[in-house]
Amino acid sequence: MSQFSVIGKNVPKVDAFEKVTGQPIYAADLKMQGMLYGKIVRCMDHAHARVTRLDFSEALKIPGVIKILGPEDVTQTTYNTGACDEMVSDKVGHLLGDLKDQTIFTYHVRHQGDAICGVIATSEEIAERAAAKVIVEYEPLQVFMTPSEAEKTGTHQLHPDKPNNMAFQLPDAMFPGNSYGWGDAEEAMKEADLIVEDNFYVNKQKQCQMEPHAYIAQVDGRGRLHCWSSGQMPKITHQKIARLFDMPMSMVKIHSTTIGGGFGARLGIISEPETCAMALAVPGRPVKVQTLREEDWIISESRHAGDYWMKLGFKKDGTPVACQARFKANTGAYFTHASGVPFTTGAWLSGMYKFGALGYQGESYFSNQAPAGAYRGYGNPQTNFVLEQLIDRALTQLDIDPVQWRLDWHKGVGDDGWCFGVKYPSCQLSECLRQGAEAIEWDKKVAANKQQSGVKRRGVGVSVMNHTSGAMPMLLEHTVTTIMMNEDGSAVVSTACSDLGQGSHTVLHQIAAEALGLEMHEVTLKTGDSDANGFDIGSHASRTTYVGGNSILEASDDVKKQLLDRASRHLDTSVENLEFGGKTIFAKNNPENSITTAEICRLGVYNYMDPETGEPEGAPGQIFGFSSHFAKHNSPPFGACFVEVEIDTETGEIELLELVHTHDIGRTLHPAMAEGQMVGGAQQGIGMALTEEIYYDDQGLALNSSFTDYKMYGSSDMPKMKVILVEDPDPHGPYGAKSVGEAGLTSPVGAIANAVYNALGIQFKEAPITPEKVLKAIKENGLNFA
Amino acid sequence: MKERMIELTVNGINLNISVPVHQTLLDTLREQLGFTDTKYGCGTGECGACTVIIDGEDSLCSCMALASTLNGRSITTAAGLAEQGLNAVQQAFIDQTAVQCGYCTPGMVVKSTSLLRKNPNPTEEEIRKELEGNICRCTGYDSIVKAVQQAAQSFPEENTQWDNAVELKTGAHS
Incomplete structure (x- = not known):
């Protein structure tokens, strides 16, 4: 029997009942008395241009148009839509060269979709018609779309402080030689018996969340600004909006x-x-x-595309002696995450294998692409596509089995994680590799593939990854929780942690219920209210279960300490002599001497005076637990993905036959939701490897801003999937849990590329690996699979 | 703006309403009648978030139909399926943890119900084929397919326990 009452159980998701009936309120579902509709006029015909004429006169004639705001009618304060600027100290932000380079409306269009002005009208339809009547004339400017175009001499410079459009490189002051790693990789490379080296391109992928962004804002009678937002970082939104409009946070909700x-x-x-x-x-x-x-597609941030060079050196026996790499990320039109992603891309690289020396250079370049930003994995899938393919290329030449080499050389407990000095506290990657290889019948299939013939070719591939549970020590990791004990002993847990759908609110409920000895329905989570919730950095970096969960545990400990103190008074015995037994506290030396937690809570609130003794009936005061929790670790999870593909060498089509997804989870708090993260993550990793990319024409206009033209794997396309969660409780995670959110996406990317390599003997240096590229490569390599 | 009177039954309620002739059924449901359980995902019939059941069995993307052309028709949304308590599909979506962000869910539930009303015993392939027009970016579809299979097994009333396929294995150190 499990030692837990709700941890590790597939309890119904707390939001599931409402969601299956369509009752939850997304921003677009809100309707308010006297509501007006805003329509943002965007530049759709140019990727880079200057506005030469902006004329509202015709639009204002339409009945129902209330106001139109141009670039000069709003605050001139600049901001950054990303969040990295709020998560590092000013000093670090300065060293990184972080910019706040965005304005509400602009005369300088830096990418297709940049906002010019905003129409306010009495209906959505009138706002749309008026937006079409706004006259905007443009002077087109030189368009540049890639890092190599951006850095060319003579190219228009997008920001005065960033020569050659280089938005960021690892700063020398923090990373000597602008390089992240250890040892002298260039020197170490000289010791190599085998060197593999290549230039890769990683693609611009879109999140494609199903809810298009919608917002409502209102200024109330007291002058308070309210904003209804579906952001995943409500407290950061709170801070950013207050600062942008120069209001105290108390006047923004x-x-x-x-x-x-x-x-x-x-x-x-x-x-x-x-x-x-x-x-x-x-x-x-x-x-x-x-x-x-289609608007959502081009205005919200995507994954960073970029050029990725890597060089690996090995001894004949497979010993990895050196790794050198350089990632030139395409940040697009604005700074956003220009410093964050090129750092983490290298950090994940550094966390994976025991190279003798490693040197990574990360840079970002401006371009006229739509801004890049955070996308599940945050640099990790980019590294996975490149590193895992190059490893396999070397292993083919060294005639070493890919699974065995990874077993021999992956980092583990005691080694430096993605951030030096923060050592891995737990690691079950070897077990993941062993169980995954067994599940997909690795040895059997590798042997069979060597003997195959015909136009359809099969291949198997493996890839491993490391990720993180929260972003400490790189970024601030802080969550505040208060727990209010109701007078009947049930609890209200207040935290700003958001749930994007992954189930974090369910898991946080489970953690609180387990810690407080309550049933799921005796716990309520109070979230989504910036007046009521304390600080939380937001849902990102696979942190909510790990950091939010530990914050709830800390606040629960505070509650339990207060309960014990009061029980000691009620039962007239020492705290040391007390023990929790579910919802009862009893004296160890006399279990009949007991009191329920509900009774303690009730007496604290209804603290009447006893008329006979003149004394209060119990310890006074409602019990509140509190935690202002700063994460002490980042307990990275590992994972190994195994894929089998079948490629039609006449059409170039790649069919995924099977995907085995293993994950080093620490402890599983909710098996079905963890599985959902792995399977759902795989759907996106498959897309990055095989089908998904935003394409642009030569003028920088997006060609596929729709679900018809942007190809994602659908219900019929998905392979047979198996998820294996390998448990080994982590010393720092809540109940031993490590993260699972982003991890599911990462390793399928490299595993698919390696399976294609195993099938055809060809590596693809540009993601996604489309049928066109497969056919072209077969032809170029002069291969004949008949 | 030209309007037309139509008779529309929504979730069993008979309505006589005037709709602009160019208004989509999605806008009529959401903006005019307040049935916000039907979602806007793309507006071009590509994602299925706005799927509704028409005349009890077939489904359609409500963003692709003009309300003014649906005089006399009957529409069922996800909320309408739950008027006598959750239907088997909705319960199965909860049991199989087939709900993540929930935005595609009403459309998925409606589409799956439509499938099971027409074919109460579909193969996995038929389920996956039927759901091709409904995009989910969260789940990777496996849990949704399992939910439809569960619903099919218990259709209309049986309540079968479903064995979850996730495997928990013990690590070497624990």
Whole structure:
């Protein structure tokens, strides 16, 4: 029997009942009295241009148009829609060269979709018609779309402080030689018997969360600014909006709506500034902004595409002596996460294998692409695509089995994790590799593939990854929890942790219920109210279960300490002599001397005076537990993914036959939700490897901003999947849990590429690996599979 | 703006309403009648978030139909399926943890119910085929397919326990 009552159980998701009937309120579902509608006029015909004429006169003639705001009608304070600027100290931000380079509306269009002005009208339809009547004339400017175009001499410079459009490189002051790693990789490389080296391109992938962004903002009678937002970082949104409009945080309230998926797209802010600016122009009236899908596609941040060079050196016996790499990320039109992603891309690289020496250079370049930002994995899938393929290329030449080599050389307990000095406290990657290889019948299939013939070719591939549970010590890791004990002993847990759908609120309920000895329904989570919830950095970096969970445990300990103190008084014995038994506290030396926690809570609130003794009936005061928790570790999880593919060498089509996903989870708090993260993550990793990319024409205009033209794996396309969760409780995680959120996406990327390599003997240096690329490569390599 | 009177039955309620002739059924449901359980995902019939059941069995993307052309028709949304308590599909979505962000869920539930009403015993392939027009970016579809299979098994009333396929294995150190 399990030692836990709710941990590790597939309890119903706390939001599931409402969701299956469609009752939760997403931002777009809100309707308010006197509501106006905002429509943002965006530049759709140019990727880089200057506005030469902006004329509202025709639009203002349409009945129902209330106001139109241009670039000069709103605050000139600049901001960064990302969140990295709020998560590092000013000193580090300065060293990194972080920029706040965005404005609410602009005369300088830096990417297709940049916002020019905002129309406020009495209906959505009128706002749309008026937006079409706004006259905007442009002077086109030189368009540049890639890092190599961006850094060319003579290219238009997007920001005066960033020569050659280089938005970021690892700063020398923090990373000597602008390089992250250990040892002298260039020197160490000279010792190698075998060197593999290549240039790769990683693709611009879109999160494609199902809910298009929508917002409402309103200034109330007291002048308070309210914003209904589906952001995944409500407290960061709170801070950013207050600062942008120069208001104290007490005069801004963020109401979090149900979040229809995020995957990074809702990290930081998106169109909250435009919506709030419009609301401030019409005090008292709520203003709603509904983003259209095609609009959402080009204005919200995507994954960083980029050019990735890597060089690996090995001894004949497989010993990895050196790794050198350089990632030139495409940050797009604005700074956003230009410093965060190129750092972590190298950090994940450094956390994986025991190279003798490693040197990684990370950079970001501006371009006229839509801004890049956070996307599930945050640099990790990019590294996975490149590193895992190059490893396999070397292993083919060394004639070493890919699973065995990874067993021999992956980092583990006691080694430095992705951030030096923070050592891995737990690691079950070897077990993941062994169980995954067994599940997919690795040895049998590798042997069979060597003998195959015909136009259809099969291949198996493996890839491993390390990730993180929260972003300490790189970024701030802080969550505040208060637990209010109701007078009947049930609990209200207040925290700003958001749930993007992954189930964090369910897991946080489980943790609180387990810690307090309560049933699931005796715990309520109070979230989504910036007036009530203390600080939380937001849902990102696979942190909510780990950091939010530990914060709840800390606050629960505070509650339990108070309960014990009071029980000691009620039962007239020492705290040391007391023990919890479910919802009862009893004396160890006399179990009949006991009191329920509900009774303690009741007496604390209804603290009447006993008329006979003149004394209060119990210890006075309602019990509140509190925690302002800073994460002490980041307990990285590992994982290994195994894939089998079948490739039609006449059509280039790659069919995924099977995907085995193993994960080093610490302890599983909710098996079905953990499995859901792995399977759902795989769907996105498959997309990155095989089908998903935003394509642009030569003028920088997006070609596939729709679900028809942007290809994602659907219900019929998904392979047979098996998820294996390998448990070994982590010393730091809540009940031993490590993260599972982002991990599911990462390792399928490299595993698929390696399976294709195993099938065809060809490596693909540009993701995604489309049928066109497969056919072209077969032809170029002069291969004949008939 | 030209309007047309239509008679529309939504979740069993008979309504006589005037709708702009160019208004989609999605907008009529959400904006005019307040049935916000039907979701806007793309507006172009690509994602299935706005799926509703029409005349009890077939499904359609409500963003692709003009309300003014649906005079006399009957519409069922996800909320309408739960009027006598959750239907078997909805219960199965909860049991199989087939719900994550929930935005595609009403459309998925409606589409799956439509499938099971037409074919109460579908193969896994038929289920996956039927759901091709409904995009979910959270689950990877496996839990949804399992939910439809569970619902099919217990259709209309049986309540079968479903064995979850996730495997928990003990690590070497524990």
